[in-house]
Every structure is written in structure tokens, then in C-alpha cells.
Amino acid sequence: MPARHDIDSERELWDAFAESTQGKVSGSEPGFCWTQYAGHGPGPELLGDPATVLEIGCGTGRALAYLAGRGVKATGVDLSPVMVANITRRWGPLGVRFVCAEVLEHLRAEAATYDAVYSVFGAVWFTDPARLLPLVAARLNPGGVLVFSHPPAIPGAYGPQGMYKGGFAGRALYTYRYAHTPRKWVSLLLKAGFRKADVQVLPAPEPGHIGTLIARAVAP
Numbered sequence: 001m002p003a004r005h006d007i008d009s010e011r012e013l014w015d016a017f018a019e020s021t022q023g024k025v026s027g028s029e030p031g032f033c034w035t036q037y038a039g040h041g042p043g044p045e046l047l048g049d050p051a052t053v054l055e056i057g058c059g060t061g062r063a064l065a066y067l068a069g070r071g072v073k074a075t076g077v078d079l080s081p082v083m084v085a086n087i088t089r090r091w092g093p094l095g096v097r098f099v100c101a102e103v104l105e106h107l108r109a110e111a112a113t114y115d116a117v118y119s120v121f122g123a124v125w126f127t128d129p130a131r132l133l134p135l136v137a138a139r140l141n142p143g144g145v146l147v148f149s150h151p152p153a154i155p156g157a158y159g160p161q162g163m164y165k166g167g168f169a170g171r172a173l174y175t176y177r178y179a180h181t182p183r184k185w186v187s188l189l190l191k192a193g194f195r196k197a198d199v200q201v202l203p204a205p206e207p208g209h210i211g212t213l214i215a216r217a218v219a220p
Contacts, residue, residue, distance in 0.1 A: 005176065007102055011079050013165050013173040018083035021060055025086045030065035030094075034120055034149040035212040040205050046147045046216055050115030054139065056103050057122025061087035061096065068094045075099065075114075077106050077123070103127055107135035114139060118147045124215075125150040125177050128160070129185075133192035140219040146194070152201045152213040153179035182213065189217040 035041040044063075047053065050072060055064050058076030060083075068074040068091070075097045078084050084100040092098065099106060103123045117136050119125065124132065125148075136146050158179050165173040180188065182199035189197035194217040201211045 007079075009173050010175050011081075013175055014078070014080035015082040016165060016173070018080045018086060021083075022086055025060050025090050028060060028062055028090070030062055030069055030091075032063045032066040034147075034214055035202060035204075036121070036151070036210070037205050037212075041202050041212060041214070046145075046214070047116040047118060048145055050144075052112075052114045052141075053116045053118065054112075054114045055122065056107075056117060056119050056124065056136070057126065058087070058098065059083065059120075059122060061091045061098065063118075063120055064096045065091040065094055068096045075112075077101055077103055079103070104131055104135060107132075107139055110139060112139070113141050114144060115141050116145050116147065119150075120148070121150050122148070124148040126175055127178070129178055129180070129188045129192075133188060133194075137193040137219055142219065144219045146189075146217045146219075147215065149212050149214045150177075151210055153181060158184070182215075185213070185215050189215070193220070194218060195220045 032044045044067065052073045053067055055076045058064055058078050061076055064074040064076045077099045079102055081100045084098045088098045104127065117140060140146065160176040161179050163175055163177055182201060185199040186197045197215065197217040199213065199215040201213050203211045
């Protein structure tokens with residue numbers, strides 16, 4: 001059964017996250033990394049050489065700022081109005097465009113297309129892929145790419161995984177993360193209309209630590 005999302009509750013959860021990172025955003029510099037380990041793994045080369053990019057669930061906006069600094073027309077979508085206000089102040093002067101919207105609604109309404117769409121521990125992790133991936137494919141230019149990363153699934157725990165706001169106390173604010181094996185992700189991407197897909201788990205720099213699932217799919 002599909003997970004039931006309460007958008008107002010989710011927005012409140014992500015607003016709380018945005019408030020917790022406000023100082024970090026204002027003092028940060030542009031940077032791009034697919035993994036949770038600084039200086040580990042591939043970089044923006046996975047996107048190819050795009051003229052236009054869309055980051056879905058853009059969070060602190062550092063990756064978009066990095067791309068904008070290299071001449072890419074960069075757009076980010078995030079559910080939290082608090083986060084969008086913070087990152088617009090920080091990175092808007094670089095020419096990055098930020099949109100506050102629920103990602104599925106935005107992709108349905110948006111007419112623009114992109115050379116690359118990506119998500120770093122962002123919306124792909126938190127949105128039903130059966131609904132999200134076909135919408136992303138429709139927003140890509142011919143030969144465009146979707147690249148995303150997030151932690152790999154815990155063995156035996158697949159599909160939507162509920163997550164409460166940190167601390168497990170107070171109002172019940174929660175969201176869902178979506179966990180699949182690399183093989184299942186490839187199947188979902190091909191079913192959504194991508195012509196090829198590669199999904200791997202990159203080991204952590206320390207043996208026995210949590211790795212990073214990285215997926216790259218190419219539109220027809």
C-alpha cells in the first residue's frame with residue numbers, strides 16, 4: 001500500500017530542519033559531493049556537461065551554488081519555505097533560482113526541461129519513485145540524466161520507511177524514505193521511461209561504515 005503523506009506535517013518537519021541549519025547555510029561555501037563523507041566519491045562529472053540543471057529537494061543549496069559558479073543555469077526545488085528563504089539570501093546573488101513547492105506538484109506544473117535533474121539525499125529519497133520518476137523523465141531533454149544518491153537500504157527493509165522528526169518527542173511530525181536494492185532501482189528507472197540505468201553502492205572510506213547508493217539514468 002502506498003505511504004500516506006501529510007504535506008503540511010512534512011513542511012513543518014523540513015522547516016524545523018531548515019531552522020537548525022540556518023547558521024550553517026549563511027557561513028557555508030559552494031561545494032558538491034554525492035556522499036555523506038567529505039572528499040569521498042565522484043563529483044559533478046556524473047551530470048555530464050549540462051547547461052541547465054534542476055535539484056529536487058535542494059536543502060542547503062551548496063551544490064547548486066557550485067554549479068552556478070561554473071556557468072550552469074541552476075534551479076532548486078524545496079518543500080520548506082524557511083529553507084528557500086535562507087538559501088535565496090545566500091545563493092540567489094549567484095544567479096541560482098529557488099522554488100518553494102512540493103516536488104510532484106512542481107514537476108507536473110513546470111514547463112521547463114533540463115539537461116540534468118539530480119538529488120543528493122533529497123527528494124528521490126523521500127518521494128514515492130513510482131510517482132516521481134516518470135515526472136522527472138518528462139522534464140529531461142533528450143539524452144538528459146537523472147543522478148541521485150542516498151544511503152543504501154538496510155538489508156530486508158525495503159519500500160517506504162517511516163521517519164519521525166529527531167528526538168522522538170513532541171508533535172508527531174514524520175515523513176517517509178524509500179529504500180530499494182540497486183536491482184530494484186534499475187527496474188523502477190527503466191519502467192519510468194529511462195533508456196538505461198546504472199545503480200551501485202559505493203563503499204564508505206572506512207570498512208564497515210555505511211556506504212552510499214548512487215544511481216545514474218539516461219533519458220531517451
